[in-house]
Amino acid sequence: MKTLVELANRARELSGVRIYKRNVEAVLSAVQKSGDFWEIIDMSDLPVPAASGIVKVLIEEGILFIDDEENLRLTQKGFDLVRELGIEPFTDYTCKACEGRGIPFYADIELYREFIQLTKDRPKAIRDYDQGSVTPETTIARVLFIDSRGDLRNKDIIVLGAEDDLTGLAIALTRKARSVLVIDIDKRLIDFDNRIFKELGIDNAEARVWDLRNPFPQEMLGKFDVFVSDPPETLPAFRAFIGRGIATLREEGGVGYFGLTLRDSSVFRWRDFQIALTSEFGVAITDIVQDFNHYITWDYHKETKAAELAPVKKDPKTIWYKSAWYRVEVLPGFKRWNEVISDNVFYLDEEGSTT
Missing domain, CATH: 3.40.50.150 (Vaccinia Virus protein VP39)
Incomplete structure (x- = not known):
């Protein structure tokens, strides 16, 4: 079985964005909590292209599969992997009243x-x-x-x-x-x-x-x-x-x-x-x-x-x-920046995905 580093490198090739071992761990932790892809993104704190690349690689490797309701699930191979590596389900201690803001x-x-x-x-x-x-x-x-x-x-x-x-x-x-x-x-x-x-x-x-x-x-x-x-x-x-x-x-x-x-x-x-x-x-x-x-x-x-x-x-x-x-x-000596922006890539680049 490939190591997490190898999985991360393969996901980087597939997605074109920077990914490392910790990101794969975050996805494997999140998928134990929810099979919903969008909730997995939320829990793993990753750009959509990165999370998508990791998920696709984990499916390629037989670690995840998509069920009939389009939820992501661990295969037996996946369960064995997270158990072996000690990757536990995502845990959230966020205050529900203020939704984690500290300001209700x-x-x-x-x-x-x-x-x-x-x-x-x-x-x-x-x-x-x-x-x-x-x-x-x-x-x-x-x-x-x-x-x-x-x-x-x-x-x-x-x-x-x-x-x-x-x-x-x-x-x-x-x-x-x-x-x-x-x-x-x-x-x-x-x-x-x-x-x-x-x-x-x-x-x-x-x-x-x-x-x-x-x-x-x-x-x-x-x-x-x-x-x-x-x-x-x-x-x-x-x-x-x-x-x-x-x-x-x-x-x-x-x-x-x-x-x-x-x-x-x-x-x-x-x-x-x-x-x-x-x-x-x-x-x-x-x-x-x-x-x-x-x-x-x-x-x-x-x-x-x-x-x-x-x-x-x-x-x-x-x-x-x-x-x-x-x-x-x-701070003292701060710089006022007021130049013309002519870059064509204004709203979207390789990490962005919501336009």
Whole structure:
């Protein structure tokens, strides 16, 4: 029987993404807990191409098989392997009340109820801009987290290219920020926010259409205390969203919030992002809350690369796409990045799969 290292190398050849022994162990641990491919991705914290490659190799080697209901199961050979290697079933100790965030959305139940009522007719996420909406509970927990870290009250806040989650709207609904500016390429979202701001008389909030591949005008640089974003996870997109967010911050001590997932990026990519943050932009990472952001499976799932790569055709039945919530602070000497983005690979690369 092949070793885990050999299985990982074969999965790397098949998928074209970086995979190592620990990733194979994670899949073998997850499949003992659930046969659902999408839940296995969630538990193993892998990009879809990596998890798919590993599963296909394990099927090739007779370690897994797909049953009649399109669930993944260990063969006898597979049971013998996990027993021999001491790989135990996945264990989850996540707090069910706060879903592992440490911030329960119901801590401000009135804000949550108002948000739910106002967003009943929200625009749906579309594939054109790599959109995927988080749950309302996630959006409100984001706002409460920001407030708990002293980054909401009497702050000038800009939300960049992440308004499919309506985080900017939720921040404005608290009536606690000094000002809120929402920037997004999707005019549907901008019009939606501005309509609600006008109806509720929230005159310190505004939404504008902007493509973040284009530099900001000088008057937007250095004007805000906090930025919030949710970047697509290619390096060009990360620089466009996070680099421009940092460029809008007024001074050292300014703060940024954003999500990064292990569903579209590997830990190798996270290292690249973190090097860019600390070495290129000059910021410190103060918080990483794993699986903070829970995404509703998008309507266009069947059209994505993820659905194409999956070894099963069964659609996700539970929330499987999650991301970590990052908080960063800019340090003395931080760099404002405001260059033109012309890279053609903006939304998708070898590790990404959700567009």
